Amino acid sequence: MPEARGPVGLNGEAHTRYAPGTPCWVSLMAHGLTATQEFYGELFGWEFQPGPHQLGPYVRALLDGREVAGIGQLPPDRHLPVAWTPYLASDDVDTTAETVRLSGGTIGVGPLDAADAGRLAIGSDPAGAVFGIWQAAARLGTDIAGVHGTPAWNELLTFESASAAKFYETVFGYRRETVASDDLDHVVLHVAGRPVAGVRGLGTALPRDRGPHWMTYFEVGDADEAVARVRGLGGQVLAPAHDSAHGRVATVADPEGARFSLIQGLPEA
Incomplete structure (x- = not known):
């Protein structure tokens, strides 16, 4: 792991738009949304705000009012592995999703709009590793770096x-x-x-x-x-x-x- 880890400089400075391919967000789909918020709130000092809800119940984790990550709730009938998923920035999620398919990967969700926040897709590479694709609109992605909990x-x-x-x-x-x-x-x-x-x-x-x-x-x-x-x-x-x-x-x-x-x-x- 190289020393340059964050999307921007350290000490919490905000970023501009993420360049395509840069990890710009992380999201967790869990079964117990309330208990999961309590765990990460205690561990990282996160606070939470709801939405957008295109994928069901979902909250955004905040540090000092700035967005860090997302946590959603899996439907009760979906027995999927609970895992953190990085979202990689794209200027055109539809084109990127098609390239994923043409390159041997799969797209399982989307592309779809997340209200006015942006447009997303969730896919997997040919070996099965799951990742997201994010085309920013009102929300660029993680808004703080280099401090505890980011x-x-x-x-x-x-x-x-x-x-x-x-x-x-x-x-x-x-x-x-x-x-x-x-x-x-x-x-x-x-x-x-x-x-x-x-x-x-x-x-x-x-x-x-x-x-x-x-x-x-x-x-x-x-x-x-x-x-x-x-x-x-x-x-x-x-x-x-x-x-x-x-x-x-x-x-x-x-x-x-x-x-x-x-x-x-x-x-x-």
């Missing part, structure tokens, strides 16, 4: 990086950069010369109960304290906090099983 990075965990990266390059126009390592299959995707997302091939180490999926990293002020809070709120610790080249990192799951990572970034030089 998305910091998104990484695709899949079988092998080469074919997955090629799909996303074709659809979103990324430039890829392979991370030099003898034992890691890792590619970083760039937009306009800036790293925006990662692709990590795990081979047989990929969890069988999840398959290929996107992992969202959230910024925290203290990774160890955040891990303890996750446990105290009824979540699970999948990989304890440990030091990495990019800061202190842990992987956890909320009470419904949605996996995400926590990162306490290295101090600015």
